[in-house]
Amino acid sequence: MADYKAIYQQKLKTAAQVAEMVESGWVFGMDAAPTQADGIMNAIAEHVRNSDVKGLKVHLMLDGYPFPFLADDSLDGKMNGVSWFSGGGLRKAVNGGYADLIPGYYRDFPGVIRRMYEYDAYVVSVSPMDSHGYFSLATSTSYSQAMIDKAKRIFVEVNEKQPRCLCGTQLHVSEVTAIVENTHDMPVLPPTKIDETSKIIGGYIAEQIPDGACIQLGIGAIPDAVGAALMTKKDLGIHTEMFTTSMVDLLESGAANNSKKQIHRGKTVTTFAFGSQRIYDFINDNPCFEILPVDYVNDPDVICQNDNFISINAALEVDLFGQVCAESVGTKHMSGSGGQVDYVRGACQSKGGKSFIAFTSTAKGGTISKIKNILTPGAIVTTSKNDVDYIVTEYGIAHLRGETLSSRAKQLIAIAHPDFRDELKFDAKKRGIII
Numbered sequence: 001m002a003d004y005k006a007i008y009q010q011k012l013k014t015a016a017q018v019a020e021m022v023e024s025g026w027v028f029g030m031d032a033a034p035t036q037a038d039g040i041m042n043a044i045a046e047h048v049r050n051s052d053v054k055g056l057k058v059h060l061m062l063d064g065y066p067f068p069f070l071a072d073d074s075l076d077g078k079m080n081g082v083s084w085f086s087g088g089g090l091r092k093a094v095n096g097g098y099a100d101l102i103p104g105y106y107r108d109f110p111g112v113i114r115r116m117y118e119y120d121a122y123v124v125s126v127s128p129m130d131s132h133g134y135f136s137l138a139t140s141t142s143y144s145q146a147m148i149d150k151a152k153r154i155f156v157e158v159n160e161k162q163p164r165c166l167c168g169t170q171l172h173v174s175e176v177t178a179i180v181e182n183t184h185d186m187p188v189l190p191p192t193k194i195d196e197t198s199k200i201i202g203g204y205i206a207e208q209i210p211d212g213a214c215i216q217l218g219i220g221a222i223p224d225a226v227g228a229a230l231m232t233k234k235d236l237g238i239h240t241e242m243f244t245t246s247m248v249d250l251l252e253s254g255a256a257n258n259s260k261k262q263i264h265r266g267k268t269v270t271t272f273a274f275g276s277q278r279i280y281d282f283i284n285d286n287p288c289f290e291i292l293p294v295d296y297v298n299d300p301d302v303i304c305q306n307d308n309f310i311s312i313n314a315a316l317e318v319d320l321f322g323q324v325c326a327e328s329v330g331t332k333h334m335s336g337s338g339g340q341v342d343y344v345r346g347a348c349q350s351k352g353g354k355s356f357i358a359f360t361s362t363a364k365g366g367t368i369s370k371i372k373n374i375l376t377p378g379a380i381v382t383t384s385k386n387d388v389d390y391i392v393t394e395y396g397i398a399h400l401r402g403e404t405l406s407s408r409a410k411q412l413i414a415i416a417h418p419d420f421r422d423e424l425k426f427d428a429k430k431r432g433i434i435i
């Protein structure tokens with residue numbers, strides 16, 4: 001066996017040494033939050049501040065760290081982000097003009113990267129090298145392989161706290177340009193607060209989920225509340241874009257065991273995992289956990305192969321046609337499409353499957369109805385009127401797919417907050433859509 005430890009030592013550098021290799025115009029690629037390499041990126045930002053290097057772009061999604069290039073005037077024009085899906089920092093950076101945005105379906109990203117982009121460096125946080133010379137990209141492998149295939153160089157940051165996934169994208173030490181050691185706590189999300197309203201919504205959806213169903217939970221407080229409401233179920237399966245803390249609860253309690261899945265039976269399938277240290281402990285060396293590329297995991301034709309597939313996602317507003325906005329508040333950028341549409345479609349194609357878009361009926365202390373006659377100008381349609389299936393608020397469930405416009409409007413008004421129902425009814429009648 002080759003002496004991989006010797007190769008590792010030859011490639012070992014400090015983050016500052018890696019930063020000194022960078023030249024103007026370089027484009028960097030990173031995957032979702034937990035495999036982002038903050039040590040290397042911070043060193044590059046520092047190098048850029050103190051040199052003539054400029055025109056750097058960093059492609060990433062769901063920022064896991066407060067990267068300086070997302071909010072620093074001294075780096076603007078010298079080093080900017082490009083969001084494939086925004087977390088909190090990218091959201092502010094896009095709205096503030098520090099970062100650009102690539103709209104798209106998450107499942108398409110690997111194909112788009114392979115067709116359209118080249119990376120001067122792919123930068124990634126990995127688990128320690130194993131005896132065969134492999135580093136695991138345990139926590140996020142969504143479009144990593146596509147970026148690796150299109151990268152001139154690969155910089156890895158070894159974090160001893162990065163879990164190792166037995167089934168997922170791996171990088172061999174021979175492929176790597178430089179290695180930096182940087183062990184620190186993994187990024188986590190603040191725990192979501194599940195209030196009474198979210199619990200009611202979670203309860204409505206839980207009633208619709210049979211034992212043995214296969215679930216996907218999206219991003220946000222409501223999907224987390226649904227996860228909490230499923231603890232009394234049996235034999236659930238998990239096939240999801242993002243693996244969350246509530247799924248660890250379901251698996252550890254035995255409510256989920258993947259035993260009834262038609263594909264990947266016995267395994268939890270995801271494309272990235274983010275939220276808490278409990279998630280990382282769960283993944284580490286777990287033979288029942290598969291973290292696979294997003295063009296496979298989020299493909300509706302793959303999703304629908306599991307029977308009784310139930311997808312649960314959140315939204316910001318919905319109009320009376322059932323057009324779902326989950327990406328902006330008017331023109332203000334909030335998020336990306338992610339896998340919402342892929343899971344709505346996959347669930348609706350699955351035998352016995354259903355898709356739920358759930359949200360509290362109002363925003364901003366009850367002053368704004370999230371069910372609207374027409375969408376706020378600038379609102380981005382994520383899930384179309386043709387794809388939408390069930391909409392849920394704390395006032396009940398509306399089933400829209402295949403329903404007439406009049407039925408959609410009546411059902412949506414019935415689950416709007418009572419303070420807004422008269423106005424919505426008036427507007428709908430004025431438009432002639434209630435008959």
Ligand code: COA
Nearest residue numbers: 218219220221313314315316317326335337338339340363
């Ligand atoms: N009008 C004005 N403001 C609104 C609003 C509306 N209709 N709806 C929400 N808001 C505000 C909230 O008050 C909150 O403001 P704050 O940050 O000042 O408290 C903010 O917008 C976020 O709303 P919230 O409901 O707390 O969002 P969330 O964290 O639960 O996330 C999405 C909701 C839609 C942004 C999130 O689910 C998402 O990114 N979805 C798109 C992608 C997707 O579904 N992927 C699925 C696969 S993982």
